[in-house]
Each structure stands twice: as structure tokens, then as C-alpha cells.
Amino acid sequence: MPTLLHIDSSPRGDYSASxxxxxxxxxxxxxxxxxxxxxxxxxxATSLPPVTMEWIAAAYTPEEKRSxxxxxxxxxxxxxxxxxxxxxxxVIGVPMFNFSIPAVLKLYIDQIARVGxxxxxxxxxxxxxxxxxxxxxxxxxxGVYGAGSPFAAMNFVEPYLQRLFGxxxxxxxxxxxxxxxxxxxxxxxxxxxxxxPTLAVVRDAVAAA
Numbered sequence: 001m002p003t004l005l006h007i008d009s010s011p012r013g014d015y016s017a018s019x020x021x022x023x024x025x026x027x028x029x030x031x032x033x034x035x036x037x038x039x040x041x042x043x044x045a046t047s048l049p050p051v052t053m054e055w056i057a058a059a060y061t062p063e064e065k066r067s068x069x070x071x072x073x074x075x076x077x078x079x080x081x082x083x084x085x086x087x088x089x090x091v092i093g094v095p096m097f098n099f100s101i102p103a104v105l106k107l108y109i110d111q112i113a114r115v116g117x118x119x120x121x122x123x124x125x126x127x128x129x130x131x132x133x134x135x136x137x138x139x140x141x142x143g144v145y146g147a148g149s150p151f152a153a154m155n156f157v158e159p160y161l162q163r164l165f166g167x168x169x170x171x172x173x174x175x176x177x178x179x180x181x182x183x184x185x186x187x188x189x190x191x192x193x194x195x196x197p198t199l200a201v202v203r204d205a206v207a208a209a
Contacts, residue, residue: 001035005087009043009105010095010140017140017181017195018093024199025091025138028206039083048076048107059114077111084112089209090135090170092161096142100156109164118168128169135170136205137161139177146179176201 006026010016026038049055055077058070066074084090094101112118119128137158145155158175165173178198184191 001037002033002089003037003039003087004029004033005039005041005083005090007041007043007090007108008093009102009108010093011044011102011104012095015191016093016095017178017184017191018095018138020191020195021138021140021176021178021198021202022091022093024202025136025206028203029089029091032206032209039087041080041083043102043104043108046076046104046108048104048111050107051110077114077117080108080112081114081117084118084130084133088133090133092135092137093140094137094157094161095140096145096155096157099145099154101160113164113168126167128167130165130169131171133170134172134209135165135174137173137175138202139175140181141177141179142182142185144179146177174205176205 004026006022008016008019008022010018012019030036030038052073054069055073058066058073059077061070092105094105097103115121118130119126121127139157141155141157143151145151145157158177162173162175176198178195181194183189184194
């Protein structure tokens with residue numbers, strides 16, 4: 001049966017637009033895949049340390065030669081990578097912070113982008129090892145950063161994640177964004193009413209997958 005990895009990276013809890021989008025995706029996915037499994041990974045409930053020299057040394061030490069300390073340094077990385085390998089599809093909630101991704105998501109990426117695990121070097125160059133996976137990035141932007149908008153060039157969320165996952169072998173990456181969420185923050189509209197059109201897009205994306 002199919003497996004979905006559900007990742008959230010917003011700190012806003014019930015007030016998070018991106019979390020509501022991923023929740024809708026998961027609910028729709030469960031209806032389409034009643035026997036499927038959902039793996040939950042809340043990055044704000046996960047202690048994600050920055051990469052250290054010890055981590056790097058461990059990652060580049062052959063597995064059979066690693067010390068107990070090195071194995072411990074990679075324990076979380078191994079766990080996160082195992083989730084990626086186990087899942088067939090990923091749904092990732094991403095709020096835009098200062099034109100890019102939240103720090104917790106970058107910390108997560110640094111843990112899962114590992115030579116020999118999610119990418120490898122060969123005679124033909126770099127090869128991503130997460131082939132055959134499908135990713136959906138559900139984003140929330142305070143302003144308007146879509147293609148053709150005056151601030152489109154400042155949207156570093158989509159090009160970064162597109163290239164990052166492509167590097168890891170995930171070629172099928174879809175983006176759905178709710179924009180101008182500042183209207184919610186300033187009390188002009190409710191979060192539910194603002195999200196209604198995007199939630200419909202999310203449901204359609206799941207049905208079409």
C-alpha cells in the first residue's frame with residue numbers, strides 16, 4: 001500500500017496556513033488511499049541540530065568503521081532518511097520566511113542530504129537516490145510572489161526546493177501556494193475564508209495524482 005510522508009515546518013500551530021493545507025492534503029489522500037500509511041514529521045516538534053564537524057566526519061566514514069559516537073551523531077539523520085525512503089509521496093508545508101524557507105526546514109534538509117544515502121557520486125556525476133518519489137510543496141506567502149508578479153524574483157522557496165529535491169532524485173515536485181496571507185494577519189479576512197480556494201486546489205491535486 002502507498003505511504004505518504006507528511007512534513008510541517010510552520011511554528012504557527014492552529015494559525016498556520018501551510019499546516020491547514022497539508023492537513024487537507026492528508027485528509028484527501030486518506031480518502032483516496034484508505035489502506036495507505038501516513039508518516040508524520042513535525043519539524044517544530046523535532047530537535048534538529050545543525051551539522052557539525054563530528055557529523056560530517058561520521059557521514060564520510062564507512063559505515064562499518066564508525067565509532068559509537070559517530071553512529072549516534074547520525075542517528076537522527078538515519079531516521080529522517082529512512083522515512084523518505086519508505087514513503088512513496090511527500091507533502092511538505094512551507095511558510096515563506098524572508099523570501100525563503102524556515103530555518104527548521106533548512107536544518108532538516110542538511111540532515112537528509114547525505115552522500116551515499118540520498119545522493120551518490122558516480123562516473124556520470126551526481127545521481128539522486130530518491131527516484132520514483134513524488135513531492136507536493138504547499139506554501140503560504142504573506143505577499144504575492146507568484147510567476148508574473150512584481151516580487152516573483154524574490155521567491156526563493158520554489159526554485160530552491162525544486163532544485164534541491166531534483167538533486168536528490170525527486171523529479172516530480174508540485175507547488176501549491178496561498179498568497180497574500182497578510183490579509184489574515186491584519187484582520188481583513190478569516191483564515192478559513194482566505195484558504196477556501198487553495199484548499200479546493202489541494203483536493204483536486206490529490207484526486208489527480
